Amino acid sequence: MSLLEVSHLRKTYGSTVAVDDLSFGVDVGEVFGLLGPNGAGKSTTMMVLAGLRHADSGTVTIAGYSAGTGRHELQMMLGVVPQDLAIYPDLTAAENLRFFGKIYRLRGADLERRVGQVIELIGLEPYANQYVRSYSGGMKRRLNFGVALLHDPKFVILDEPTVGIDPQSRTHLLECVQQLASRGVGVIYASHYMEEVEAICRRVAIIDHGRLLVCGTLDELLDKAHSDVYLRVAASAEVLKRTMAEEADVVPIGGDESYVVVKRELHAAPGVITSRLASVLAALSTAGLEVVSTETREHDLERLFLELTGRTLRDA
């Protein structure tokens, strides 16, 4: 049984459907990536998981407890790192951690031990007694992350925890997330940074318009056994575009050379890519154009994401 079970979740705001029939699960010790463009329904999903919003229908259970019932047992096993900073700038890091620790019922030596551990984990030992308002963006993000771990949660919700931070802090946070998972903590990780998700998540779900588009391991989703074929041709992009028409994409390299890209759509039917490659080569041959070299390139998450959600700007 999964640590987190989301089943047929639906949430509407008036006539707007924010989440529609969403189902997925997160196992113990798993980092699960939740991807989607702005307005896809990620934040609503996160809020339902955190118990801040009630679902219209469907169920969400964490370790067997229904989300949104306000049960203290559930709240105690849940750690949430919100998208925006959620710390007091006029308190020091240690005071912030002590305050939230007390809210999570930690007291005395236990509280001090956990505060010390978290400060060490997020690398803020030298600055623990400085006011947070004097911190850099990265330090604030690390503290924001640390607050969620103070009470040793069993399941952690991370909503874009690395927005606007330096590469060092990002790397540090990602390492911390992997450490959590290695200790058996279930993590749901929402981000717009595909390379982060590829780096730390075992499974990924992509949602848009409130609906689940795909869900699976990165290998399953990216179809890594198959790749796009790039043909380097000694001709300008204009010439190649006239020659290829709709057969393939053309990417200029510079000078009198360009790539002709024979793409493989996600889970294309067997034989499609072979026949497409054959017709491209036939067209090049007919035009008398020389293929200088060939290479293959693996699909990446960003390409998959854009393919599924489109290239239209999302400002919601």
Added chain:
Amino acid sequence: MNAWQITEKDLRLLLRDRRTLFVLIALPMLFITILGFSAGQMFVEKEKSKKVRLGVVNYDASELSEKLLGEVGKLDALEISEFTDRQQALELLSDGKIEVFVVIGSHYHQRVEELDFSEVIYLESGKLAGKLHSLDIEVQAGAFLANAAEIVEELMFSFAVKTIAPGVLQRTDPKLAERFFLKVNELRAKRLKESDESAPPPRVALPAKSRSDIIYQFLVPSYTVMFVFFIVNFMSRSLIGERDMGTLYRLLIAPLNRTELMIGKTIPFLLISVVQTFLLFLAGRVLFHMSWGAHPWLLLPVMLCTSLAATALGLMVATAVKTESQVTAYANFLVLTMAALSGCLMPRSWQPAVMQRVGLGTPHAWALIAYDQLLNREITNLHTVWSCCGVLLAFAAAFLIVAWLRFRTLE
């Protein structure tokens, strides 16, 4: 209880926020001081201006006219200045240096000598029917105290009759005068004897308070109540701050119920409010010599109930506003309007009756009524004080219920 953790944190943040402390404690003190000094000065001026400034021109300069002016001069309500000519008095009247002037004409003593005693008794029908004019006395008042001329005329005429009557009687019927004066002397002696025997114990003089001290008996409670309700502003900003900082989100998902959160957010401001009130009253006593009345301990329940009503209102407003600009617009407007209606800015007794009744719709007014009973009345009506506390608690309860209902759906 987790509410205490919120309280402790908010108190820590409040104590670090010097600007808030300045606005809550130092600013009202400064405000009361400035207003006190200016209003105190006004009261001193008022004491002076209560005396009608009377100019006198005595062309008669006889013993009779001097006697008349001597009697008039005994009145505390008049501040008399003598002038040598009418024109000078008229100019001072135009300049507002005097409010009224009296000219005793050169024929005054002559007119008195022509009087018969019957004319002094039957004023309406004899030579005195024309009153002061008959005696060659003229009274003139400036525009500012136009009605005062009539009062001064009546006064002068009474004094004139009083001073001339014995002389006229002596002159017209000496025997009657002798009998009359003997009788008067007997009566006077008898009254003196009686008053010696049944003389009441000497009155213990209470330490006199100057007008400028008394003003603080009004200013300190009024502005304290007004500034106590400014806590509405800070409570709203505190909750908006939690929302803006994202910490409200964290608190709402933490093992903390909404009631604990609400109590935790209220107590620090209640404590600050009580301390604020106490410090302002202490400043009133130390700096401005205000009296805490006969029952100083009863100030505490009034302070507490007022602070409860203020913080409950603050909580209600905090759950209604969403942004800092809404706080600035609505909360300040609400607080200032309530202060104006309730009599914090101007005593309710100065307001029209209908506005006095409207003012009772604010908790401020009930707090002021209670403070008035405790600070300014010689005999405190304790029933009124406790009733006011009850009404303040009712206001607090009503505000808290609305706040709690809104808090349940807070996001």
